[in-house]
Amino acid sequence: MEFVVAANNSGLLELVAIARLRPGEELHADGDSAVFSGGVWINQQLPQGAHADSDEWVDHWRSLGEPGDGDERSGITIARNPDGRLEAAVLNTHTVWHAWQMRPDGNWSSWVSLGSPAPEARISSPALATNKDGRLQLFTTALVRSDAAVWYRRQAEPGKGPWEKWQSLGYPEGEGGSAQAPVLAQNPDGRFELFIAPSGKVWHCWQTAANSSEWSRWESLGTAGPHVPGSVKVVAARGKDGRLQVLAPVVELIRFRRQSEAGRGPWEPWMDMPGIAPHSVVHGLTVAAQADGRLVLFVLRRTVDDPQRDTLEMLRQTVHGEWSPDSSLQVHPSHVTRDDPTLVGDGDGRLWLFFRILGHPHMGWLNQRLPNGSEWGETVWKFDPPKSYPH
Numbered sequence: 391m392e393f394v395v396a397a398n399n400s401g402l403l404e405l406v407a408i409a410r411l412r413p414g415e416e417l418h419a420d421g422d423s424a425v426f427s428g429g430v431w432i433n434q435q436l437p438q439g440a441h442a443d444s445d446e447w448v449d450h451w452r453s454l455g456e457p458g459d460g461d462e463r464s465g466i467t468i469a470r471n472p473d474g475r476l477e478a479a480v481l482n483t484h485t486v487w488h489a490w491q492m493r494p495d496g497n498w499s500s501w502v503s504l505g506s507p508a509p510e511a512r513i514s515s516p517a518l519a520t521n522k523d524g525r526l527q528l529f530t531t532a533l534v535r536s537d538a539a540v541w542y543r544r545q546a547e548p549g550k551g552p553w554e555k556w557q558s559l560g561y562p563e564g565e566g567g568s569a570q571a572p573v574l575a576q577n578p579d580g581r582f583e584l585f586i587a588p589s590g591k592v593w594h595c596w597q598t599a600a601n602s603s604e605w606s607r608w609e610s611l612g613t614a615g616p617h618v619p620g621s622v623k624v625v626a627a628r629g630k631d632g633r634l635q636v637l638a639p640v641v642e643l644i645r646f647r648r649q650s651e652a653g654r655g656p657w658e659p660w661m662d663m664p665g666i667a668p669h670s671v672v673h674g675l676t677v678a679a680q681a682d683g684r685l686v687l688f689v690l691r692r693t694v695d696d697p698q699r700d701t702l703e704m705l706r707q708t709v710h711g712e713w714s715p716d717s718s719l720q721v722h723p724s725h726v727t728r729d730d731p732t733l734v735g736d737g738d739g740r741l742w743l744f745f746r747i748l749g750h751p752h753m754g755w756l757n758q759r760l761p762n763g764s765e766w767g768e769t770v771w772k773f774d775p776p777k778s779y780p781h
Contacts, residue, residue: 392730393753394466395744399474399494401737402435405447405744406454406478408463409776429456430466430480430489431776432498435736451776454478457487457501465515465571471549472524479504479516479528486516486530507541507556508532514571522580522600524548529572529584536567540584540595562586562593562608568621575626575634577653585636587622590614592636592647611647611657615640625675630683631711637663637687639672644689646713663687665705665715669694676731681739681761684709688731688743700728702745721756722769728754747771 393407410428431451457463457480465481474494480487486504491497506513511532518528527544540559546552561567568588575583580600586593592611598604614622615638626636632652638645644663650656666672666689674690684707691701702721705713727748735741739761745754753773759765 392464392466394468395732395734396468396470396476397736398476402437403736403742404476405433406466406468407431408466408480410461428461430454433773454489454498455501458482458485467516467518469518469520469526471526473549477526479518481513481516484510484513486528504528504543504553508534512569514569517572517574519574519582529574531569531571533567533569538567538569540572540586557603559595559605560608565589570621573624573626575628577634578632579653583634585624585626587624587638589620590622592624592638611636612660614638614645614660615643625677627677627679627685629685629707629711637675637677639675642668642670642672644672663705663713674731676733678733678735678741680741686733686741688733690728690731702728702731716764718764719766
């Protein structure tokens with residue numbers, strides 16, 4: 391259903407995913423007689439030389455258990471503790487749960503509840519990140535009837551609990567209630583900055599100092615573009631020059647805005663991303679910094695003439711920080727419908743792109759041949775789901 395990918399302490403990628411049963415079937419881990427209702431599963435990249443083929447992965451999924459009762463899990467997120475242990479968080483109905491590696495690259499703990507910022511609230515997908523001092527911090531939006539607020543909770547000490555109580559960051563003034571998840575970026579000095587766009591208008595707030603519990607008020611970055619239908623799923627990242635950028639899909643366009651100086655405003659006006667094909671609808675963005683700090687953006691768009699076919703396009707910053715299309719990328723197969731593009735770096739400095747294939751249990755990925763390189767490998771259509779059997 392959903393997935394997240396991160397590099398572990400050894401620089402190898404670990405893929406953590408939420409699975410849900412098909413009607414009338416049971417889920418089993420390979421070689422395990424236990425029956426799972428769904429829950430969270432993990433697959434791991436193998437070291438180079440561990441397999442005859444390079445960049446291979448473990449050939450089966452391992453269960454990380456079922457966080458909470460019921461089967462309403464969503465919003466998987468992951469971050470790394472200062473000692474290298476990965477930690478994941480997931481939403482189940484009204485409660486956030488987390489689990490962690492008990493040693494770097496080791497086995498995982500059972501799931502522990504982090505509760506809810508507001509009882510019976512509708513909660514957004516959580517976002518987990520690491521403070522400058524190493525403490526993990528979790529962000530989510532809670533909606534109670536028509537009242538919304540962004541909340542956070544963090545570790546009391548770097549890499550360990552207990553966690554401090556939930557604290558509210560409020561909500562943009564005048565915006566209607568929405569449980570849209572906040573988007574997170576980090577300034578060069580370590581200060582978190584949050585972005586949210588419950589309407590066509592984009593808002594942001596930020597820590598007043600690194601590791602601080604003091605935050606600014608919500609401020610508007612203006613409307614991303616004309617004729618925006620409701621909420622906008624923005625992405626944000628920090629480029630090589632240290633400036634934060636926020637990018638927003640606006641029907642067939644991508645618009646972006648960035649700080650005028652590293653870590654501070656005022657922000658430059660909204661600009662159009664170059665090279666986006668016309669007569670299509672942009673419905674997915676993912677952005678990450680490659681090894682040299684330049685940002686790479688993948689755009690998932692659907693053409694008006696063929697709504698069952700998705701195209702993935704890549705843009706990359708030049709050495710001067712400007713965006714430029716890169717037509718060298720070829721993503722196959724071309725006839726499938728894709729979703730959830732996710733871009734992540736590994737320990738070798740290469741970027742990897744993962745995506746789900748709608749209507750099919752498989753996932754796909756491709757990666758840079760070399761750090762910072764323009765050449766990407768062939769698409770691998772892989773990751774069969776955990777084994778399922780009829781009742």
